[in-house]
Amino acid sequence: MEELLNIxxxxxxxxxxxxxxxxxxxSYLAVSRTVNTSVGLGFAVIFVLGxxxxxxxxxxxxxxGRGALSxxxxxxxxxxxxxxxxxxxxxxxxxxxxxxxxIIEKLSPTLYSSLGIFxxxxxxxxxxxxxxxxxxERNYANISEAISFGLGSGVGWFLAIVGIAAxxxxxxxxxxxxxxxxxxxxxxxxxxxxxxFMSFMGxxx
Amino acid sequence: xxxxxxxxxxxxxxxxxxKLLTDPLGKDNPINVQVLGICSVxxxxxxxxxxxxxxxxxxxxxxFANVIISLLRSTxxxxxxxxxxxxxxxxxxxxxxxxxxxxxxxxxxxxSVFVGLIITNCIIMGRxxxxxxxxxPWPSFLDGIGNAAGYGWVLLAVGFFREVFGSGTLMGYAVIxxxxxxxxxxxxxxxxxxxxxxxxxxxxxxxxxxxxxRLIDIS
Numbered sequence: 001m002e003e004l005l006n007i008x009x010x011x012x013x014x015x016x017x018x019x020x021x022x023x024x025x026x027s028y029l030a031v032s033r034t035v036n037t038s039v040g041l042g043f044a045v046i047f048v049l050g051x052x053x054x055x056x057x058x059x060x061x062x063x064x065g066r067g068a069l070s071x072x073x074x075x076x077x078x079x080x081x082x083x084x085x086x087x088x089x090x091x092x093x094x095x096x097x098x099x100x101x102x103i104i105e106k107l108s109p110t111l112y113s114s115l116g117i118f119x120x121x122x123x124x125x126x127x128x129x130x131x132x133x134x135x136x137e138r139n140y141a142n143i144s145e146a147i148s149f150g151l152g153s154g155v156g157w158f159l160a161i162v163g164i165a166a167x168x169x170x171x172x173x174x175x176x177x178x179x180x181x182x183x184x185x186x187x188x189x190x191x192x193x194x195x196x197f198m199s200f201m202g203x204x205x
Numbered sequence: 206x207x208x209x210x211x212x213x214x215x216x217x218x219x220x221x222x223x224k225l226l227t228d229p230l231g232k233d234n235p236i237n238v239q240v241l242g243i244c245s246v247x248x249x250x251x252x253x254x255x256x257x258x259x260x261x262x263x264x265x266x267x268x269f270a271n272v273i274i275s276l277l278r279s280t281x282x283x284x285x286x287x288x289x290x291x292x293x294x295x296x297x298x299x300x301x302x303x304x305x306x307x308x309x310x311x312x313x314x315x316x317s318v319f320v321g322l323i324i325t326n327c328i329i330m331g332r333x334x335x336x337x338x339x340x341x342p343w344p345s346f347l348d349g350i351g352n353a354a355g356y357g358w359v360l361l362a363v364g365f366f367r368e369v370f371g372s373g374t375l376m377g378y379a380v381i382x383x384x385x386x387x388x389x390x391x392x393x394x395x396x397x398x399x400x401x402x403x404x405x406x407x408x409x410x411x412x413x414x415x416x417x418x419r420l421i422d423i424s
Contacts, residue, residue: 020399025243026327083303086321087295094288123287126244126325133318179414180407183240187407194400 004148007140011152014201015134017127018160019194024127028161029186038165039158041122044100046154048122049131052096053150054143056089056132064088089132097123127157164190225347229355234413235328236359236406242328246360247402249319253376256364258305258312260357262320264350266297267329271349273297274337281338290333291324298323328356363405371396 017023024045031041062068064085069076101119105112122128131153140146167189176185235241245263249255273293274281281289302320305313313320323329332352337345368374373381373392381390395401 022244022247029240086299086324090291090295090324124325124330126322129325130322133321180411184407184410187403191400191403
């Protein structure tokens with residue numbers, strides 16, 4: 001249990017998707033103009049990461065990895081399909097995004113209409129594929145660790161985009177040099193936020 | 206249809222095609238102006254060498270992906286075009302990944318997940334959607350190479366500054382002369398850390414927009 005909490009907190013603050021690895025920057029920069037829309041996108045990312053990371057974990061451990069097919073029989077023990085990782089992961093992500101979209105539409109039409117346009121965009125958000133690839137690289141031991149990593153990364157991304165959106169709403173009233181307005185200042189603020197987040201480095205639970 | 210008829214007569218590097226190649230380098234740059242494909246610019250630019258390998262990989266993937274999608278453009282059903290595009294890009298990235306692993310293994314280790322993340326690089330998807338789906342293979346190829354080169358030079362610029370000021374080397378060779386260290390010069394450790402990549406790109410954008418005032422964001 002402690003280990004799970006450790007992974008969760010670590011993936012929110014220390015290995016933050018935006019500030020430590022810059023994943024999902026495109027939508028982070030494009031959608032962070034207002035707080036409301038960024039909250040919507042943030043929730044959608046938590047949702048999709050929470051699903052895709054564990055599913056890809058199962059895929060990696062029972063189908064793709066070296067010797068992962070041994071449950072089919074001893075003659076499959078030497079099969080190594082890891083070169084197919086990218087294409088399988090991205091297919092799972094695209095399918096999951098489609099599925100999540102349909103589920104939300106059925107269960108909660110209000111949430112669907114508020115997330116609507118962002119959901120399909122998530123399929124090409126690097127944070128989602130990045131989450132699966134980091135999961136693979138870090139060799140998590142079991143599926144609950146993968147779930148807590150996925151949710152933690154999603155929450156970290158959510159915090160980052162809501163934070164920058166709040167700052168951007170305020171900064172509209174400040175006197176920023178004209179060539180720096182918009183994109184330039186957003187980059188620099190993100191950098192400063194990243195420096196602040198670096199102070200979490202080295203925290204062990 | 207008139208465009209289709211005139212195309213064969215057009216020379217391979219006509220002014221229109223040349224524009225496809227040069228616009229993305231400056232006033233239509235995918236990173237500084239269109240804000241696409243930021244993720245990898247920031248993460249792998251600690252050294253010039255990794256930046257160079259990444260830039261070459263993206264040029265290769267993007268040029269070929271644009272050509273393939275452009276060749277298939279009349280057969281792809283619009284409803285499933287995204288998954289077709291992702292499949293094409295993912296296959297090309299697998300090729301690049303295997304080649305990197307075979308020939309430059311240590312750099313491939315340093316790039317870690319970021320080779321795989323070329324798949325979700327928004328520049329590639331964006332150009333496939335915006336250009337290759339509606340244009341012939343040769344202009345699409347030029348458009349892909351142009352945009353990837355525009356991406357590449359920003360990557361190299363950021364990598365250059367971060368490596369020179371962060372570790373005092375270029376491509377692994379020391380460039381800051383020893384006597385500077387002797388009189389008290391120190392490498393700036395902050396440049397190696399992730400946040401400085403963002404600030405470096407911010408400054409590049411600042412300089413570019415200062416020079417070309419049309420790009421200034423008025424909102």
